[in-house]
Amino acid sequence: MSVHWIPGNDFKLLENGEAFFPRVFEAIGQARGEVLVETFILFDDKVGQGLREVLIAAAERGVRVNLLVDGYGSEGLSDEFIGGMTDAGVVVQAFDPRARLFGKRINVFRRMHRKIVVIDGETAFVGGINYSADHLGDFGPQAKQDYAVEVHGPIVGEIHRFALRALDPPRRRRWWSRRSHAATNPPEAGAAEGMFVVRDNHRHHTDIERHYRAAIRLARQDVVIANAYFFPGYRLLREMRNAAKRGVRVRLILQGEADMPIVPVAARMLYDYLTAAGVQIYEYCERPLHGKVASVDDTWATVGSSNLDPLSLALNLEANVMIRDPAFAAVLNERLEWLIENHCRQPEAAPPGSRKLRRLFFGVFIYHFVRLYPSWIGWLPAHRPRLQAWRPRSNVIATESESSGKVEGEVEDQPDSQSAGLDRADAEARQPQRSEAVPHSTEVRDAMRHDGEVRDARKTA
Numbered sequence: 001m002s003v004h005w006i007p008g009n010d011f012k013l014l015e016n017g018e019a020f021f022p023r024v025f026e027a028i029g030q031a032r033g034e035v036l037v038e039t040f041i042l043f044d045d046k047v048g049q050g051l052r053e054v055l056i057a058a059a060e061r062g063v064r065v066n067l068l069v070d071g072y073g074s075e076g077l078s079d080e081f082i083g084g085m086t087d088a089g090v091v092v093q094a095f096d097p098r099a100r101l102f103g104k105r106i107n108v109f110r111r112m113h114r115k116i117v118v119i120d121g122e123t124a125f126v127g128g129i130n131y132s133a134d135h136l137g138d139f140g141p142q143a144k145q146d147y148a149v150e151v152h153g154p155i156v157g158e159i160h161r162f163a164l165r166a167l168d169p170p171r172r173r174r175w176w177s178r179r180s181h182a183a184t185n186p187p188e189a190g191a192a193e194g195m196f197v198v199r200d201n202h203r204h205h206t207d208i209e210r211h212y213r214a215a216i217r218l219a220r221q222d223v224v225i226a227n228a229y230f231f232p233g234y235r236l237l238r239e240m241r242n243a244a245k246r247g248v249r250v251r252l253i254l255q256g257e258a259d260m261p262i263v264p265v266a267a268r269m270l271y272d273y274l275t276a277a278g279v280q281i282y283e284y285c286e287r288p289l290h291g292k293v294a295s296v297d298d299t300w301a302t303v304g305s306s307n308l309d310p311l312s313l314a315l316n317l318e319a320n321v322m323i324r325d326p327a328f329a330a331v332l333n334e335r336l337e338w339l340i341e342n343h344c345r346q347p348e349a350a351p352p353g354s355r356k357l358r359r360l361f362f363g364v365f366i367y368h369f370v371r372l373y374p375s376w377i378g379w380l381p382a383h384r385p386r387l388q389a390w391r392p393r394s395n396v397i398a399t400e401s402e403s404s405g406k407v408e409g410e411v412e413d414q415p416d417s418q419s420a421g422l423d424r425a426d427a428e429a430r431q432p433q434r435s436e437a438v439p440h441s442t443e444v445r446d447a448m449r450h451d452g453e454v455r456d457a458r459k460t461a
Helices: 016-029 046-060 079-088 155-167 207-218 234-245 262-268 271-275 310-314 326-343 352-379 417-427 441-447 453-460
Strands: 006-015 034-039 064-070 091-095 116-119 123-127 147-152 192-199 222-227 249-255 280-284 292-296 300-304 318-324 387-393 396-401
Touching: 006 016, 006 155, 006 326, 016 046, 016 116, 016 123, 016 147, 034 046, 034 155, 046 064, 046 079, 064 155, 079 091, 079 387, 116 155, 123 155, 123 300, 123 318, 147 155, 147 300, 147 318, 155 192, 155 318, 192 207, 207 234, 207 292, 207 300, 207 310, 207 318, 222 326, 234 249, 234 271, 249 326, 271 280, 280 326, 292 326, 300 326
Parallel strands: 034 064, 064 091, 222 249, 249 280
Antiparallel strands: 006 147, 006 192, 034 116, 091 387, 116 123, 123 147, 192 318, 222 292, 292 300, 300 318, 387 396
């Protein structure tokens, strides 16, 4: 993967399953040679059946079809559901499936949380939408509000290369026996610049978070972030506060109708700390918010799978696209403004006398524990996740590729240009910022240098 902006792309925002599923299914139906799908959740409901049908149809007409699901998020798919695909020639793999222990799922950490589709190396979809009926409005009050993006242009080659390597991770083989992962080089399709950024447990531990911090640090007028699960680290919180203090309008859209009770409890611990600096917080109350999007100054935007919580920022495998395009940012801003105006409320401020005690309790115990415990768990000795071929034999998952030296599903770059690029960015430090409305790529790289990030980049390399 490359850390530099890639020009010549076209991005289309897809809001909720009503826009996402028909477009993905249509694109798969038009596939000529290859379909690659990664998802955290695939359920055997009307949406899952719809995906299954188009994948089977593609395989039956000779298209190479690979489906990678997460062993935790997509647990419980039946023999019949999987068998229909594998019989047609679809290669189905599960990321790190584990048997339950005393009826409980224990493989909650280090999940493959990405949602990626690549078709013929020409069209890609990246976002936060899973293949389940709860992403459709007719599901009821618990239907999720979410976003994805359809991508065309040269950046699809980056996404394609990544997806190929994720489905066939590098193992310890002699250099002459390693498989090549030839990706396409799609032609230019528009005027937008894009960057494909991932988080993994190998080299790119903090890349997505650092791009968030850099964009907020360069903000001049407006920052709006809509994120389902919000409990980031101190550095990201500090950038939001600093931006608000220098006059930038910083708005957060968070869950008001939560799908998990702990979500608003954790997020509300941060409210006083942020609002005291001028950050505006809105709770989306129409239905559970599941989106992971942001926009800065009507020019920079991101859409992807990464929440801003400890699991996404410290453990899970995530993927976002960073977009620099005023037209796309305008569309995303319009949709987020609509949410704020029609379906959000601002939480009541805490009584002044209660803030000091609450901040003391928050700062000393709750914040540091909840933020750091997934990282502590990540330091402990643990099994190495693996990809397994999913075969319909009495729900037994037969091992196809065991990890040997590298964590399966975490893609090894060649060479690690994303982390190396961040190191180069840090070396180009302290350049004066340009005055253009659209930040130049050197500005983004310079912003990443702040607060000793050269050491962070080297540690991730």
